[in-house]
Amino acid sequence: xxxVEVLNQFYENELFSTIEKFEEKRKKIRTKILFIxxxxxxxxxxxxxxxxxxxxxxxxxxxxxxxxxxxxxxFVYRYFKKDYTNNFKQEVIKPLIDKLDEELTYSANLYVSxxxxxxxxxxxxPDKYSxxxxxxxxxxxxxxxxxxxxxxxxxxxxxxxTKYSTIFQGLFIVAKFNKRFHGSTIVLPxxxxxxxxxxxxxxxxxxxxxxxELVKLDNPEFEKEFVVYSNDQIEARYILTxxxxxxxxxxxQKSRQDIYLSFxxxxxxxxxxxxxxxxxxxxxxxxxxxxxxxxxINSLTLAVSVVKELNLNQNIWKKID
Numbered sequence: 350x351x352x353v354e355v356l357n358q359f360y361e362n363e364l365f366s367t368i369e370k371f372e373e374k375r376k377k378i379r380t381k382i383l384f385i386x387x388x389x390x391x392x393x394x395x396x397x398x399x400x401x402x403x404x405x406x407x408x409x410x411x412x413x414x415x416x417x418x419x420x421x422x423x424f425v426y427r428y429f430k431k432d433y434t435n436n437f438k439q440e441v442i443k444p445l446i447d448k449l450d451e452e453l454t455y456s457a458n459l460y461v462s463x464x465x466x467x468x469x470x471x472x473x474x475p476d477k478y479s480x481x482x483x484x485x486x487x488x489x490x491x492x493x494x495x496x497x498x499x500x501x502x503x504x505x506x507x508x509x510x511t512k513y514s515t516i517f518q519g520l521f522i523v524a525k526f527n528k529r530f531h532g533s534t535i536v537l538p539x540x541x542x543x544x545x546x547x548x549x550x551x552x553x554x555x556x557x558x559x560x561x562e563l564v565k566l567d568n569p570e571f572e573k574e575f576v577v578y579s580n581d582q583i584e585a586r587y588i589l590t591x592x593x594x595x596x597x598x599x600x601x602q603k604s605r606q607d608i609y610l611s612f613x614x615x616x617x618x619x620x621x622x623x624x625x626x627x628x629x630x631x632x633x634x635x636x637x638x639x640x641x642x643x644x645x646i647n648s649l650t651l652a653v654s655v656v657k658e659l660n661l662n663q664n665i666w667k668k669i670d
Contacts, residue, residue, distance in 0.1 A: 356646045359448045360639075367440055371433075372636045378429050379632050386422045393418050430632055437630040438482070442645075446484055449649050453486035453493075460496040461521050469523070469618035470535060471609045472516050475500035480521075482628040484649075488524075488656050495522035495619075495652055497626045519606070519623035522652045526659065529615045532581025534588055535560065536597070536610040539576045568594050574601060588612050593658050600651045604644070610655075617659060621648055 397414045438457045446455045460480025467474050480498035487493065498521045501513040560578040564585045571594045579585035601608050609620040627644065630636065 356445065356448060356650070359445070360642055360646070364441060364444065364642075368636050371437055371441065371630070374433060375630070375632060375636060378433055382426055382429050382632065385425050389418055389421050389425070426632070433632075434630055438628065441630075442482070442628050445642075445645060446649075449653070450486065450488055452488070453484050456483045456485070457481060459483035460498055461494060461523060465523050465618075466498060466500060466521060468613065468616070469521075469609075469611045469620070470533065470613060471537070471611050471618060471620055472500060473502060475516060476503040477501040477513055481626070488653055491524050491526055491656050493522070493524040493652065493656060495520060497521075497628055499626070515624075517620060517622055518625060520619075520621045520627050520648050522619040522621075524617050524652075524656045524659075526615045526617075530581075530584060530588070530612050532579055532584050533561065534564070534577065534579040534581070534585040534612040536575050536577050536589070538607045538609070539572070539574055564589075566594070567591075568598075571598050574598060588659070590658070593655065596651070596654055596658065600647065604647060617655065619652060619655065621651075 393414050397411070435457065438455075442457075443455045446453050458481055460483050463475070463478045466472070466478065478498065478500050480496050483494060483496040485494040497519065498517070499515065500517045502516050504512055504514060506512050561580040562578065562582065564577040564579050564582055566572055566577060566586070566589060568591065571589075575597070577585060577589065597608065597610070604621070607622040609618075609622070611618045623644070627648065631641075634641075
């Protein structure tokens with residue numbers, strides 16, 4: 350809680366003036382983009398009607414011009430946004446990370462590796478994987494790194510064309526402790542029970558062939574929102590203390606985002622599914638909306654608080670010893 354207050358004060362007292370400057374830039378860039386897109390559409394329509402007089406297959410021609418408009422508009426958007434985004438991250442996001450902890454470093458173009466993502470056992474192995482905004486360093490002598498990642502799975506549509514569907518897009522966090530967990534414990538959103546009710550949902554949870562044994566905990570509210578699997582029931586209960594469950598539950602309720610956790614070997618993995626690039630500035634939405642930065646702050650402080658909770662919980666490490 351103390352760290353949240355520090356970051357909020359930093360936002361109000363130091364960052365806000367910088368954000369106001371970027372808000373003015375954002376408005377100018379938005380105007381330029383909209384004007385150029387208008388010119389693209391206007392000229393495309395003019396050329397389309399000119400060709401229409403001498404081109405018989407109207408549908409193919411229309412599809413060609415519509416595709417061209419989207420491609421050119423996307424190019425214009427990316428071109429004008431690139432420098433703005435880079436400057437925003439260096440002048441707004443980087444100072445926010447520095448304020449969170451002096452031992453954390455920020456790299457806008459790097460991200461958590463695919464092998465770490467796969468090791469977490471939280472999702473299917475992706476066919477396409479990308480990311481940005483890597484934050485890496487130490488918190489209470491624990492190595493930690495996190496970044497935005499976008500993981501996609503390949504599939505074929507009904508016409509045999511290759512498509513990609515998103516299996517996860519959001520903030521992915523990994524921390525490495527000095528000691529190992531004996532087993533593997535996985536915490537997932539409880540979609541089965543929320544979708545099918547207690548009876549059917551519990552049966553589906555217990556009979557999931559892709560997961561270890563179902564773990565039942567003494568927190569009904571946590572059980573309603575999450576399902577826990579582990580190959581070490583005792584260790585799972587040592588890890589998921591009442592305090593840690595409350596922290597996870599509180600964050601989930603405030604953020605209204607799906608959150609996934611796994612405790613494997615000496616690592617904890619946390620995935621927060623924002624379904625977007627969390628640290629990417631917007632062009633068509635005001636930067637003065639503080640909710641955007643509350644998301645940043647809450648996500649960053651969750652990572653710190655979970656690491657601190659586990660690091661200080663001597664019962665886990667005594668049990669492992």
